[in-house]
Amino acid sequence: MILALLVFAQTPTDSGAALYGRMCVACHGADAHGHPAATTRLAVPPADLADCAASSSETEDQWTGVVLKGGSAYGLSLDMPAFGEAITPEDARRIIRYVRSLCREPGWPPGELNFPRAFVAEKAYPENELVATLSGREQELIYERRIGRRAQIELNVGTVLDSLDRPFDHSAEPYVAVGAEPVRGLAFQGQVIGSVEEGEGYAALTWVAGVGRRMGRVAPELEATGTAPRGGGSTVTLVPQLWMQLSRLGHVAMSLGLQVPVKRPDKRAKLAAFMLWDYGDAGLLKGW
Numbered sequence: 001m002i003l004a005l006l007v008f009a010q011t012p013t014d015s016g017a018a019l020y021g022r023m024c025v026a027c028h029g030a031d032a033h034g035h036p037a038a039t040t041r042l043a044v045p046p047a048d049l050a051d052c053a054a055s056s057s058e059t060e061d062q063w064t065g066v067v068l069k070g071g072s073a074y075g076l077s078l079d080m081p082a083f084g085e086a087i088t089p090e091d092a093r094r095i096i097r098y099v100r101s102l103c104r105e106p107g108w109p110p111g112e113l114n115f116p117r118a119f120v121a122e123k124a125y126p127e128n129e130l131v132a133t134l135s136g137r138e139q140e141l142i143y144e145r146r147i148g149r150r151a152q153i154e155l156n157v158g159t160v161l162d163s164l165d166r167p168f169d170h171s172a173e174p175y176v177a178v179g180a181e182p183v184r185g186l187a188f189q190g191q192v193i194g195s196v197e198e199g200e201g202y203a204a205l206t207w208v209a210g211v212g213r214r215m216g217r218v219a220p221e222l223e224a225t226g227t228a229p230r231g232g233g234s235t236v237t238l239v240p241q242l243w244m245q246l247s248r249l250g251h252v253a254m255s256l257g258l259q260v261p262v263k264r265p266d267k268r269a270k271l272a273a274f275m276l277w278d279y280g281d282a283g284l285l286k287g288w
């Protein structure tokens with residue numbers, strides 16, 4: 001009788017933690033907080049990969065790309081090597097899932113919900129951003145600062161060139177914004193804004209609904225928005241737009257759009273543009 005013994009000598013797939021321990025520890029540190037080993041010499045400090053704010057605001061795809069293509073492909077330092085020759089894309093993803101799991105605080109919205117900024121709808125994602133907008137002859141500077149996991153404060157300074165007697169326009173506008181990706185790659189954004197004017201109380205309700213699709217460094221989007229003022233005379237405007245990533249890191253972007261009034265056809269269409277810098281991600285000169 002022959003006893004056949006089969007041994008499946010299959011190498012077990014390494015866990016993300018094991019791969020991290022082998023390839024990343026020397027620079028990013030055992031706890032992934034970016035403390036390199038004493039023997040490691042680097043020109044720039046390695047990123048803190050375990051920081052909740054940092055890991056949650058990027059997408060898994062972006063960080064997996066950094067690992068495979070290296071920092072330089074994203075305008076980062078050459079000190080972050082490319083591992084594309086050494087490991088498979090699946091392994092790179094496994095490592096990134098592991099480092100992202102090191103953030104143990106619940107409630108940080110994932111970067112996958114951080115859609116390209118639209119013209120009208122406010123992003124339902126807290127960020128540290130500086131945005132300069134141009135719409136017809138009106139300019140606006142928006143400063144946003146994230147507070148904790150899900151909140152942000154926002155300061156707007158609008159300069160209306162054709163009413164120089166009232167160059168700064170401050171108003172209270174509480175709003176609710178939503179973002180969702182029901183189909184992969186298709187982003188829906190919506191918002192409802194209430195306008196409250198000094199001494200007058202409720203003045204108008206504004207709604208926005210938009211859909212966009214990210215395709216590499218560009219994202220065509222279409223938004224529809226309308227206002228319903230207390231005294232009647234509601235409006236509807238369509239805003240086709242094209243969002244473009246400018247920096248390789250993706251922290252500087254711009255968008256061009258056309259505001260086409262459909263409910264008030266007496267008003268003419270106007271061009272609009274904005275430029276934004278996610279200063280929470282990297283300095284303005286970094287990442288190109």
Ligand code: HEC
Nearest residue numbers: 023024027044045046047063066067071076077079080095
């Ligand atoms: C030789 C040192 C070194 C090794 C090894 C290394 N890194 Fe890095 N890494 C860096 C440095 C330095 C930076 C910061 C680059 C910059 O800020 O310009 C960085 C940046 C990154 C970033 C970008 C973070 C951000 O904020 O966008 C990610 C993600 C990353 N590393 C993941 C990894 C992973 C995962 C491994 C292991 C597979 C690894 N790194 C191995 C040095 C290293």
